[in-house]
Amino acid sequence: MSRKTVSSRRAFLKTAAGAGGAWTLGGCRSVPRFRKPGEMLKLGVIGTGGQGHRDWSEMVDCGNVQVVAFCDVDASLFDGAREWYAKKPLKADFRTYADYRKMLERERDLDAVLVATPDHTHAPAAIQAMKRGCHVYVEKPLVRTIWEARYFEKIAKEYGVITQMGNHGSARDGTRRGIEILRSGLLGKVTEVHVWTNRPEISPGNTWGWKQPLKRPEGADPIPAGMSWDLWLGTSPARPFRKGVYHRIMWRAFYDFGTGAFGDMACHTMNLAFRGLELGEVVAGEAVEISERYEDTYPQFSKVRLTYAARGGKPPVNLYWYDGYRKPPAEIMPQVIATLGQVPTTGCFIMGDKGVMVNTDDYGEFSYIALKGEEKMKSITKHEACETIPVTLPRVKEQNQRREFVEACFGQTRASSDIDHSVPLVESMLVGCLAQRIPGKIVWNASTCSSDNAQANALLKPHIRAGWEY
Template identity: 45%
Template sequence: MDHSITRRAFLACATTTAVVTAFRVNAAEVVPRKLSPNEKLRVAGIGAGGKGLDDIMSCARDRKRVEVVALADPDWKRCEEAFYRLKNAKQYKDYRKMLEEMGDQIDACTVSTPDHSHAPAAYMAMKMGKHVYVQKPLTHTIAEARLLRQVAAETGVITMMGNQGHCGDGVRDLCEMIWAGKIGKVTEAHIWTNRPVWPQGIADPLPEEPVPETMDWDLWIGPAPFRPYNKKYAPFNWRGWWDFGCGAIGDMACHIMDPANWALGLSRAESFTVELVTQEGMTAQTYPLKSIIKFTFPARQTDGGPMDPVTVYWYDGGLQPKRPEGIPDDEKLGDGDNGSLFIGSDGIATAGEYGGDARLLPAVRMKDYTAPPQQLERIPRGNPYL
């Protein structure tokens, strides 16, 4: 799944090619459907409240090329604004019913649901030949991610994961800084977040409460083991529960670890090891209150050339790396609550939550700093909605 393009590029790929791979599924084969350059891409939103509203509206703003034809969400209270702003879109609670009834009227789907529902929704849409834009984290499990990658290859649909910070200049500045050898060979990277900002460390399921009239709780539960409704599960707080979310690391590592992944080519490694250094408050129901996780990567090839072995540390729950020697106490690491720190043989670099404000430490090193030649294309204003 390629998340290095913008939504505009995603839409362009799906609408401006001579033959668009918007497939229909029959019993024997996937048959491509041709769209003329003048036809609009017909988009359906799976998840239309919260972040789902942002995603579907970013598509709807491209009125010349896009028509939002349907919205599906089991919690209609959360969807009131989407329903109001997209009055012509047909409304559903069950995305499966939407895809079955409107399959030949949909070319692409946004998937912006709780994490545990990402893979089932994306899988069904892709198997029906629909291009998909799936919010981060892509899936609830590694196995699900591998399955979606397989289905994408089999169907040829266009795919993208929502990772807005990847569009900013800062992460590109950091990559070019490291690739140009401004801090030498990177041996360590430290990434931290102030998340969770939702409840975790809870030992037992929550007591049953009345289900709101506007919600279909059974549909919201979806593939997870059934449990009675409680307002502290949904909306938002589902992130901290094993059955529904991916905790702090699943919610934020795709943003804060993205600079390290790109600059250090971590995903190019053929293998790596993971070690839990410490955790506090983990239960059978929820993720820990805080943790430190150590990743060890062997030598690998990157866009900036070969890279030596590197150790990467992840911190959440307010834990942070030790301040490196020689960095004054009044100089901020990252942006304070969140950020990344790169330790090299010839210096130190840091960046903020979404890779922004990439800089050398201590700050005095930036006085005579000359940015290396640009290797990576910039996105205007770093806007993922372009």
């Protein structure tokens, strides 16, 4: 992060800390718990199934983590946890909860908390956990609104806890090597980046995604046995349950619960360029192409331009985001076509005046470069120009970001997607989400955490239902 980014962010946080209101903390200050080698890290899990299951199971597999409590609004998901433990030489000694507030209140010995829920629950659950001195691993995109991003950052700093956003490609060797190459300046002056995803629609070659609803459905369906719909809604405004609409993945489409394809994938697919080019603060966002704007849901497809200011002698950068199976035009990347035969279904293309780089997966791991005058690309592991670029970033054991978090909780390393990286990345992504909702260019001022657009400013802070304040 640039010095300007740090200073402006600190200024905002200082102002917010003195503002009172929703920023006021209640209760006694909790001290974070750092475990010593040989001890067990006591973990609370909020969001038991799906991605959460992968997160907590990999943490337990580290050998020094014990899940003492699972929380999920869908009680049927606890069966998956019990079945997993039944296959392991481990004792399934945990309690279960439907309400994370009760779990955090009763489980006073927690060292760390995993939050792997729909986006609208990320900040409320994680912030309350941090206020109790717990380290937190929060699935991407960390939070749903910019106000939450700043609040999250403030609480993490105030309580001195470890944080990690779950964009697990950050721990891959290939991603880190790509970052080193970008930071070396091999590509020269980079002024343009293109990032694209095949989501939200389930498309050819895409085995994971969701169909983007166009409006909120009418009517109501019976709530399944074992599920608490009110707890699922959490801080969000009340609405009727509809089968197959919100729970379990379609929630991503709705403003009240998710952040669309941008929030689902940008923390992965923008990560390489954001780190490698040290982009820092976004200064503007605009949807230059969009399917249509809807009252309750994100668009079916869009092309959004995010602008980053010059920093440290590096020129300004325009980053173009494409979703809904849109891609950059093939004519801007002839080296990619010559090498791969087509534009990949997902990827990141970085354009410098001395060369170009393309990443062909969601997580930043597999990258190719071509220097000026070269017609075809080579893997960064095979290109001669990359051989002399030094290794400057530490590598993670097993290339596992969950393990990295656990080791950070033992004071053995630093979490690579802590607030210094995750908050600026997510904030720029969320400016893009605002551009998907609001016509015209949004000029963003990170130092004041506001824009020149009244509509955008009205969307910075989430609705918080009575009884769900945090």
